[in-house]
Amino acid sequence: MKNYSIYILICFVFGWNMLLSQSQNNALKFNLKGRVEVRDTGRPISGVSVSNDMGVFVVTNGLGEFEITTRVGDHLIIEHNDIETLWYDVEKKDDVLILVEGFESSPTNRSNSLPDIASRHQQLLDDAETFMAKDIEKSIDLVAQSIAILGKRGRKKELARSLSKLGEIYQYHKQLDLAIDNYEDALENNKTISTSLLLGRAYNLTSRFKESIDLLNPLLKVKTMVPNQSALLYELLGDAKKGEGKTKEAIDLYNRGLLIAEKNQNTSKMIDLNSKLADTYSIENQSMEAEAYYGNSLQLATQSEPKRALQEKEKVADFYNTKSRFNEEINMRKSSLQELEKLNAPNVGLKKLELGDTITSQRINYKIANAYISQDKYNEAIPFLEKSIVEADSDDDLVVQKDATRKLSEVYKVKGDFTKALDTYQTYVALVDSLYVRKEQEISRANRFNREIASAQNRLTGLEQERELSQSKYELALTEQELVKESNKRQQLVIYSLILGLLLTLLAAFFFYRSNQQQKLANNLxxxxxxxxxxxxxxxxxxxxxxxxxxxxxxxxxxxxxxxxxxxxxxxxxxxxxxxxxxxxxxxxxxxxxxxxxxxxxxxxxxxxxxxxxxxxxxxxxxxxxxxxxxxxxxxxxxxxxxxxxxxxxxxxxxxxxxxxxxxxxxxxxxxxxxxxxxxxxxxxxxxxxxxxxxxxxxxxxxxxxxxxxxxxxxxxxxxxxxxxxxxxxxxx
The missing domain is CATH 3.30.565.10 (Histidine kinase-like ATPase, C-terminal domain)
Structure with a gap:
């Protein structure tokens, strides 16, 4: 029992010595790095004097940064002509961020201050949007610059906007996996409705329908969503349900979105939703309903924009084709050719707007020819095939030229004109060889493009990782000023608790010893x-x-x-x-x-x-x-x-x-x-x-x-x- 008491006493002395030793170690000097900036805008403040209890004095540079030799427990005094004097208690060796409210720089300082980070950041994102279609490398580089100017700390909202814009760039160039990664990173930094809708669309395009529904369903409870976003939300959820084969649920969601679009006169969204309702009814073999909605979308598109009307006409023509209504299909496509001639762009392909087809004169002629062939009207089909081949050759569209040439050879063969059939077939074989060579070149270019994209993404990933490493320090710096006093109280509480615990242990040991002695005495008696x-x-x-x-x-x-x-x-x-x-x-x-x-x-x-x-x-x-x-x-x-x-x-x-x-x-x-x-x-x-x-x-x-x-x-x-x-x-x- 004596040994036990000695052991408790040693533990008490050892614990107390550890506390004293820790206190002495904390008193050692170290170099503390920090930054002084405006809380609202994040603009750095230069020329701020920072001093401590040791008499060390430094001034912030143009980036608002400083480095001072100090000790844990020292008080930093932050002084400037345009701000109220601040005090900061040094509790740790981590970097610190001093946030100043209500700072207005004097005229002499204003001319030397850095541009407002928020406005510069937005300008870079706008430039990235401009170069999105023309130069993907330039566009990505601008996004990288927008991230770099944010520094290593904070600004999660701006970072989220940069990542979301990067996702849009990748999605535009069909790099959907990279787009999804960046959208997800953006939502981790700042959850917004717009980014959630972009990610939901990307999920749908990659057939990740369940993830899309899980992401978008909670947004149905948001009351502050603007009408355009609400209509888009129902559209995306409808796309996901249709992708899962739940067409009835998809139709209901499309109708709810259409109701919002009609109420707010959003013509573009009305066209999209009518068209998608028609597609869904067509899947369900409800031809009358499908044709009615196609009629609505075509009428709205005609009143809206010629190019959009052309797209809807081709969709209606495709619907006629699936129902073997070839004469109506032919008439609709001939009307499309007339529209192309009115636009004075008979050989210029319109941008594919995610409708699954490319609208060009050669492709429309090829489809008209196929409609005639389906009715065994070979003589009527031949002029359209020949025209399709000529136009495809003029546009260097080897795919359509190859398909039309093969189809023309088959028509000649059916008609018994084997000489023309053989000549046309040989032309087809030559086109296949040319197309094979071009495909190899395209694959090589695609590989090179993917490498360039990967390199750009790696640069951005490295930049983001660097930000993530410093992010925790930034968050700690934001809360450190508010938790200094609380931290001191907790440290004192820990010390007092330890001392109390040791005293209670000694007291327990004393009572145990006395009880043991009394028991021993009783046994001896x-x-x-x-x-x-x-x-x-x-x-x-x-x-x-x-x-x-x-x-x-x-x-x-x-x-x-x-x-x-x-x-x-x-x-x-x-x-x-x-x-x-x-x-x-x-x-x-x-x-x-x-x-x-x-x-x-x-x-x-x-x-x-x-x-x-x-x-x-x-x-x-x-x-x-x-x-x-x-x-x-x-x-x-x-x-x-x-x-x-x-x-x-x-x-x-x-x-x-x-x-x-x-x-x-x-x-x-x-x-x-x-x-x-x-x-x-x-x-x-x-x-x-x-x-x-x-x-x-x-x-x-x-x-x-x-x-x-x-x-x-x-x-x-x-x-x-x-x-x-x-x-x-x-x-x-």
């Missing part, structure tokens, strides 16, 4: 009581043997006298049987009475003396009851009894020190060695019960009272005769 209860019967048994000896000799007077003395002795022994210690004076009285009894029995065997030195104050010493008796008994029964001549038993008490005395019991009997030799076989097997009890009692009492009694047994003479028992009895302080 129980053991002493048990030993005393064994000692008394042992003594009585030996005394009764002596009485029995007188009776056996018919010595009635001696027996009566012995019994009288014995009863006096027993009364005294029983009175002191419950005590751990009794006055030495009482113990000597009992001892003298016991020796007298034994002397009356063995009168011819020994004489005895009890000598007490005059300077010994017997009354001041305590002794365990019946401690000396077993040794007297051993001296008589195992030493003096076997002498041929009369022996002598001597008990002396003398002073050892001011706090202890020496009690010596000596006899000149046969000695321990010779006594052991003459014992019977049965006696050798048995140990003295009284001596064993005494040894246990002394051990327990010494443990309880700190070595109060010391006993040493030795031979009296060098030849082994006689026995000397030495007691050192300490006085209780």
């Amino acid at each position: 129980l053991a002493l009581k048990s030993l005393r209860s064994q000692m008394n019967p042992h003594f009585i048994f030996n005394a009764l043997n002596s009485v029995n000896n007188f009776i056996s000799k018919s010595d009635e007077r001696s027996a009566n006298r012995y019994l009288s003395d014995f009863s006096t002795l027993m009364r005294s022994v029983l009175e002191n049987s419950e005590e751990d210690f009794i006055p030495l004076e009482k113990e000597l009285q009992q001892l003298e009475l016991y020796i007298k009894l034994e002397h009356s029995r063995f009168e011819d065997k020994f004489d005895y003396q009890i000598n007490i030195e005059e300077n010994v104050q017997v009354a001041k010493f305590q002794i365990p009851p019946m401690l000396l008796q077993p040794y007297i008994e051993n001296a008589i029964w195992h030493g003096l009894r076997y002498r041929e001549e009369k022996g002598e038993l001597l008990v002396t008490i003398k002073e050892n020190s001011t706090d202890s005395i020496i009690i010596t019991i000596t006899d000149n009997g046969i000695g321990r060695k010779k006594s052991a030799e003459i014992k019977t076989q049965n006696q050798r097997k048995q140990k003295s019960k009284g001596m064993g009890i005494i040894q246990k009692r002394v051990a327990i009492l010494n443990d309880m009272y700190t070595d109060k009694v010391d006993i040493k047994i030795s031979d009296l003479q060098s030849d082994g005769t006689g026995t000397k028992v030495l007691f050192i009895l300490k006085r209780e302080k």
Whole structure:
């Protein structure tokens, strides 16, 4: 238990030393980097003086940055003519961001200040939009610049806009995976409805319909969404449901979007939704409904824009084709050719607006020819095929030229004109070879383009990773100023809690120790009581043997006298049987009475003396009851009894020190060695019960009272005769 207490004390001292050591380490100097900027605009403030408790003084540069040698616990003083003096407590070694509110630079400073970051950022994104179709590398580079000017900290909204614009660029150039990655990154930095709609469209284009629905469904609960966004939301959800084959749900969503578009006179969206409703009804083989919605979309498109009307006409013509209404298809496509002629762009392909087709004169002529062939009107088909081939050759459209040439060869073959069929087929074979070479070139260009795109994306990824590494520091800097005092309180709370915990541990250890000692004392008292209860019967048994000896000799007077003395002795022994210690004076009285009894029995065997030195104050010493008796008994029964001549038993008490005395019991009997030799076989097997009890009692009492009694047994003479028992009895302080 003592070791346990020492261990707790060591833990307490060690914990306290750790706290002191940490405090000393925090006082070490280090270089702190920081930046001072306007909270609202993020514009850096130059010429700001920063000083600390050590007297170190620095000034921010043109980027509002500074570096100062300081220590944890120092106070930074931030001063400038145009701002109110600020104080900052240094709690960590991380970079700091000092945000200033209501800063207005003076005329002298304004001319030297950097351009507003927000406006410069937006200008770069606008330029990226301009170059999106013409120069993808230039467009991506402009986005990279827009990210770079944001610095390494904060500005999540601007960063999200840059990433969203980058996604639009990739989506325009059909790099949908990269587009999705950037849209997702943009939403991680700042969730906006516009970016969510862009990502939902990209998911639909890559057939990730479930992800699109999971992303867009929560937006249905947004009450602040503008009508155009709401209509687009229903359209995208309808596209996703149609992609999953849930056409009825898609129709319902399209109709809800159409209702919003009609209410807000959004003609473009009305055309899109009518067209998609027609497509969905067509999938369900509901021709009447499909034709009605196609009619609506075509009418709206005709009133809106000629190019958009042309696209809808081609969609309606494709619908007629699926229903084998070839004459209506032919008339519709001829009308489309007339529209192309009116636009004075018969050979210029319109941009594919995600409707699954490319609208050109050669392709329309090719489709008209196919419609005639489906009716076995080969003579009518041939002029349109020939015109398609000529126009495709003029536009260098090898795909349509190849398909039209092959189809023309088949028509000649069906008509029986095998010569023309063979010539046309040979032309077709040559076109296939040319197309194969071109495809290889296109694949090579595509690979090179993909590498360039990957390189540009890697640059942006590296830039973004650098921002992410510093993002955590930025966020910590924003909250550090508000949490400094709270941090101090928490640190103090931790220290106080640790000290309290150690004190409680020590207190618990003390109570545990005291409880253990009390339990040990109770156990010792129980053991002493048990030993005393064994000692008394042992003594009585030996005394009764002596009485029995007188009776056996018919010595009635001696027996009566012995019994009288014995009863006096027993009364005294029983009175002191419950005590751990009794006055030495009482113990000597009992001892003298016991020796007298034994002397009356063995009168011819020994004489005895009890000598007490005059300077010994017997009354001041305590002794365990019946401690000396077993040794007297051993001296008589195992030493003096076997002498041929009369022996002598001597008990002396003398002073050892001011706090202890020496009690010596000596006899000149046969000695321990010779006594052991003459014992019977049965006696050798048995140990003295009284001596064993005494040894246990002394051990327990010494443990309880700190070595109060010391006993040493030795031979009296060098030849082994006689026995000397030495007691050192300490006085209780």
